Amino acid sequence: xxxxxxxxxxxxxxxxxxxxxxxxxxxxxxxxxxxxxxxxxxxxxxxxxxxxxxxxxxxxxxxxxxxxxxxxxxxxxxxxxxxxxxxxxxxxxxxxxxxxxxxxxxxxxxxxxxxxxxxxxxxxxxxxxxxxxxxxxxxxxxxxxxxxxxxxxxxxxxxxxxxxx
Numbered sequence: 001x002x003x004x005x006x007x008x009x010x011x012x013x014x015x016x017x018x019x020x021x022x023x024x025x026x027x028x029x030x031x032x033x034x035x036x037x038x039x040x041x042x043x044x045x046x047x048x049x050x051x052x053x054x055x056x057x058x059x060x061x062x063x064x065x066x067x068x069x070x071x072x073x074x075x076x077x078x079x080x081x082x083x084x085x086x087x088x089x090x091x092x093x094x095x096x097x098x099x100x101x102x103x104x105x106x107x108x109x110x111x112x113x114x115x116x117x118x119x120x121x122x123x124x125x126x127x128x129x130x131x132x133x134x135x136x137x138x139x140x141x142x143x144x145x146x147x148x149x150x151x152x153x154x155x156x157x158x159x160x161x162x163x164x165x
Contacts, residue, residue, distance in 0.1 A: 011109040018103040018139060019086065022074045025139045026099075027106065027132075032088045032144050036102055039083035053098065063087070065096040066148060090148045097148070106139070108132050113141060 016027035042054030042065050051070035055062050065085065069077050077083070077100060085096040116128035129141035 011111045013107050013109050016106050016108060016141065017086070018106055019084070019099040020101045020103060021069050021072060021099060025103065025137055026142050027139050028088070028142045028144050030105060032090065034087040034089055034094060037085045037087060038081065039079045039085050039098060056096070058087070058094065061094055063094050063096050065098060067098045069098070069100070071147065088144055090144055095148050106134055
């Protein structure tokens with residue numbers, strides 16, 4: 001059966017990098033991903049929130065490292081040689097996020113993404129872009145710009161000149 005092209009709807013396809021935290025599957029826009037690395041030692045910053053593990057020198061850039069398990073209150077993990085850091089472009093900066101593992105790259109159309117549920121004041125869904133079912137698995141789509149706020153990153157800009165590795 002032929003479809004009338006004037007009536008056909010076109011939805012935008014986007015690519016997401018999927019990763020795991022605990023038992024949950026998450027994804028973020030692949031366009032924000034700069035590189036994927038193994039975990040390496042960081043320099044702690046005094047009085048930083050617990051989810052900010054510290055900073056590292058990445059080819060001359062001071063990069064803050066954020067543990068997403070702690071940011072999402074999933075609990076702290078033991079870092080091993082298998083721990084992954086996803087380097088992201090956020091607000092014209094590079095930020096590393098620690099995850100349990102990287103799974104896959106998926107393509108989702110806009111109509112496959114469902115809005116996050118409203119939980120009221122007990123849960124802040126501003127970090128979520130939406131939810132999608134992928135191969136019988138629910139994937140939580142993360143808004144990385146809101147997750148890693150400019151206020152949190154401002155701490156590192158203040159300290160950047162004093163931290164040298």
